[in-house]
Amino acid sequence: MNSTQPADKLILHGLIITMDDQLTVLDDGAVAIAGAGIVAVGPTSEVSAQFVGPATEVIxxxxxxxxxxxxxxxxxxxDSLFRGLVDDLALEPWLERLWVAERKFLRPETVRLGAQLAQAEMIRGGTTAALDMFWYPEVSAQVAKAIGFRLMTGPVYFDFAEPDNIPVEQRTARGREFLQEYQRDPLIVPCVTPHSTYTVSPQYLQEAQALADEFGVLLSTHTSETNAEVATVSQRYGQSPPRHLDGMGMLTERTVLAHCVHLPDDEISLLAQRQTVVAHCPLSNLKLGSGVAPIPGMRQNGVRTTLGTDGPVSGNDLDMWLTMRLAAVLHKGVQQNPTLMPALEVVKMATCDAASALGLGDKIGSLAPGKQADLILINLEQPHLTPLYDVYSHLVYAVGRADVATVLIRGRVVMQERELTTLDEASVIAAVEELGQTIKKQQIGN
Ligand SMILES: [Zn+2]
Structure with missing residues (x-):
């Protein structure tokens, strides 16, 4: 007799890449899941004997x-709604055109469609959690709860009139309502997302920071993405974007800075000292001609670095495999040094390191008892993945998003053998297609 409760789900006979502290890999391994959480990871023979019950679903x-x-x-x-509408421009004119489209077409109903489309795309590509900065965060949060996607999002700050028609002086009060509603949610991780130092004045950046502090949540913003941004902010405030943020007490271990392409050595040291997190978005930086972020230098100096796709108008997809591959190869090429950004380090940046950087290290990012069951199954029996010598090499240099077969988030199967189980994908695609025809007629794009 064993006294262990049977698992709700047992994943058996897989090649298990745990990403735990010991980087445990199991050749014929199993994961036992009860409710939203992982209760055991180990050899199939042991875990299946201990956790199987009459009602256990076996994968x-x-x-x-x-x-x-x-x-x-x-x-x-x-922004998935606007993919392909504005391309081949530098950030500043690109943003101007994107904002025209956003102002004209974003309202709760269209954001709902865009969020459904994007979350479907992310699940299909094996992404189980994302930090999202977007208008109407409550709409994207509702979509995530319905689909079962782990979304980190929250109030946006922006000085100008925007699609949600919230005057900047009312954003803190509205934002507080969002944070109150989601502060204990099992799936939605609330945060505060002021757009940048060039679009949000110091007064409202400080309000955003105070709001994040009030709830003990992360704050994320764009920083030093282009030379033009650094010049604008330096001219306006007499210091660079990171120094400007630091002067307002906004560089902390709960700050996530997107991009940081133009970062001199002294600012790299500053970010390391403040334990501030950087979200590296190589595809967006390349496509917009923004430059190449000094990520290897940041990592050597102890800056916490993670990976992002940026929005689907910047890099035109939400593909974390492509992001990992670019992060691995870009710096090797630019610095003519193939030892930079080894595959294992890049996989960590997209899993365990990202989880701890987002303050979610006790919940997600690795497969271990007590963690949430956010995991993906990848079909290895394919020409481009055979033979397999080094799993981390394959994950960075060979696997693509079509190889993801099954996805679980909080123990719930959200994609099974390439079929989404929590969203009527065809009806979302049809509705977005119709909206796209209307947007096309406005001739906003290229
Ligand atoms: Zn962005």
């Missing part, structure tokens, strides 16, 4: 790799 992972879901630390998910 056979033979020929599949099982690992923690990927974590995207910077995106604007519902």
């Amino acid at each position: 056979d992972a033979t020929g599949q790799l099982v690992m923690p879901g990927l974590i995207n630390t910077h995106t604007h998910a519902a």
